[in-house]
Amino acid sequence: MILSDSMEDYLKAIYILQSETAGAVSTSDLATYLSVKPPTATSMIKKLADHGLVEHEPYHGVQLTKTGEPIALEVIRHHRLLERYLADHLEYDWSEVHEEADRLEHHISDQFAERLTELLGEPTTDPHGDPIPGPELSVPDIDQSRRLIEHAVGDRVLVTRVSDQDKETLSYLTKIGIRPGIQATITEIAPFGMITLQLNNHTESVSVPKEVARSIRVRPVDE
Ligand SMILES: [Zn+2]
DSSP states (O other): OOOOHHHHHHHHHHHHHHHHHTSOBOHHHHHHHHTOOHHHHHHHHHHHHHTTSEEEETTTEEEEOTTHHHHHHHHHHHHHHHHHHHHHHSOOOTTTHHHHHHHHGGGOOHHHHHHHHHHHTSOSBOTTSOBOOOTTOOOOOOOOOEEGGGOOTTOEEEEEEEOSSOHHHHHHHHHHTOOTTOEEEEEEEOTTOOEEEEETTOSSOEEEOHHHHTTEEEEEOOO
8 A cells, every 4th residue: 555645644643642642533633733724634534544544433533443553653663763863873953853754754665764773773762762663563662651740849750751743842951951861850840830850960950831841751760
């Protein structure tokens, strides 16, 4: 089955949204995620359903079928391997790799992906901390990370993943020193959601607005 880039992008988006909500994805959430108008998403969903790649129940949402899921995982595998390659070997900043990988992901062969995996030493995560599906399209077990926003003052946390969707957020996080692998203690949560963190390797503390904290995933650190 030859799919258009756009069809692959939809399958990828449905997979990502499905794993965030652990269920069917609404047309409006999908449209928002892909920055398209809901009718555009609706007609693409119909097309994907005609190909047996998704199941769509009115008022319930859309889900990948057993045929659609491996295609989504393969695109995600390509995307995340490319991000790793761009960051590790071509000196791209982590705020730049996503856009470039979005373009390249549809055009690399399985063989190219395999060589890339070897060159990179079989990486398990991309530069944002997102898991890279293996060659058999198995998804590495992601830790039980939660959003930073769900934690309380005094919690010590390890940053595991940062959403790759927004370039400005990533640039901001680079500037204040937050990336996967960094440990921090939450020192204050202001009434309107400004979260202040003491990063392990920093003397001064940093503050992130609620909107930014939403895109940071962390895991508790045992003392
Ligand atoms: Zn990405």
